[in-house]
Amino acid sequence: MSKLKQLLENNRRWSDDVKSREPDFFTELAKQQLPEYLWIGCSDSRVAANTIAGLMPGEIFVHRNIANLVIHTDMNCLSVLQFAVDILHVKHVIITGHYGCGGVLAAMEDSRHGLIDNWLRHIQDIASLYDDVLRALPDIEARLDKLCELNIIEQVINTCETTIIQDAWSRGQELSVHGLIYNINDGILHDLDITVEKWADRKDLRRRFLSTTNAAALR
Numbered sequence: 001m002s003k004l005k006q007l008l009e010n011n012r013r014w015s016d017d018v019k020s021r022e023p024d025f026f027t028e029l030a031k032q033q034l035p036e037y038l039w040i041g042c043s044d045s046r047v048a049a050n051t052i053a054g055l056m057p058g059e060i061f062v063h064r065n066i067a068n069l070v071i072h073t074d075m076n077c078l079s080v081l082q083f084a085v086d087i088l089h090v091k092h093v094i095i096t097g098h099y100g101c102g103g104v105l106a107a108m109e110d111s112r113h114g115l116i117d118n119w120l121r122h123i124q125d126i127a128s129l130y131d132d133v134l135r136a137l138p139d140i141e142a143r144l145d146k147l148c149e150l151n152i153i154e155q156v157i158n159t160c161e162t163t164i165i166q167d168a169w170s171r172g173q174e175l176s177v178h179g180l181i182y183n184i185n186d187g188i189l190h191d192l193d194i195t196v197e198k199w200a201d202r203k204d205l206r207r208r209f210l211s212t213t214n215a216a217a218l219r
Contacts (some may be wrong), residue, residue, distance in 0.1 A: 025056075035061045038084035040077070040155070041096040042068045042103065046184050049096070053189070061088060067103030067151065068095060069122055070158040082164045091174055093159055096189070097152045098182040104148050108140075123147070126154050133210065149192060152179040153209050156194055160202040169199055 002008060018025050037060045039049040049055075049062045063080040070077055084090045097104075106113050107123035127134060130150050134143045156179045159165060168175045179192040194209055196202045 029058050033058045036091045038090045038093045068097045070155045093177045095155045096180045101148050
């Protein structure tokens with residue numbers, strides 16, 4: 001007997017339910033995929049793109065890794081990005097992090113975690129960049145939440161600086177890069193208001209985000 005019996009039974013029920021509501025759904029889905037969105041998110045099992053965005057299969061193209069990083073030497077991520085932009089012609093690239101991210105927390109800790117420390121080095125670099133901002137916060141929870149947000153800012157910038165995105169904009173392709181953060185405690189996605197629609201927009205992204213959050217803190 002399969003050790004994945006429950007999973008397979010769940011799949012069968014889901015498939016039957018979809019076909020009962022839309023008999024041609026899978027027939028049409030098999031022909032092609034035409035998603036408008038590329039979601040670059042965290043591998044955390046609680047942050048499943050289709051589920052929390054309320055989208056069906058075929059509506060969102062997905063890449064996930066620890067702490068939703070876009071690294072210029074990561075051929076896996078760049079290949080997904082290139083396929084989504086150049087072949088699928090998505091209109092939106094969405095960098096989505098989440099509060100309480102274990103990868104970000106591990107990067108903040110002064111301890112060794114093994115191979116993943118090399119990956120998390122990128123987040124530690126971000127923490128160093130924003131050291132003054134983080135030190136001004138009252139406790140570890142506040143610093144963790146802020147670093148989760150700042151990590152998204154930097155990944156949006158990294159995404160915009162890829163040749164893939166730059167080439168798309170240079171040929172006039174309609175394409176926006178967004179930064180969202182997900183709150184696991186209530187299931188709500190929040191827009192960080194850092195959308196970039198052209199190359200020049202990314203220049204003052206850090207300043208705009210920090211000025212916005214500082215103003216909000218004073219209200």
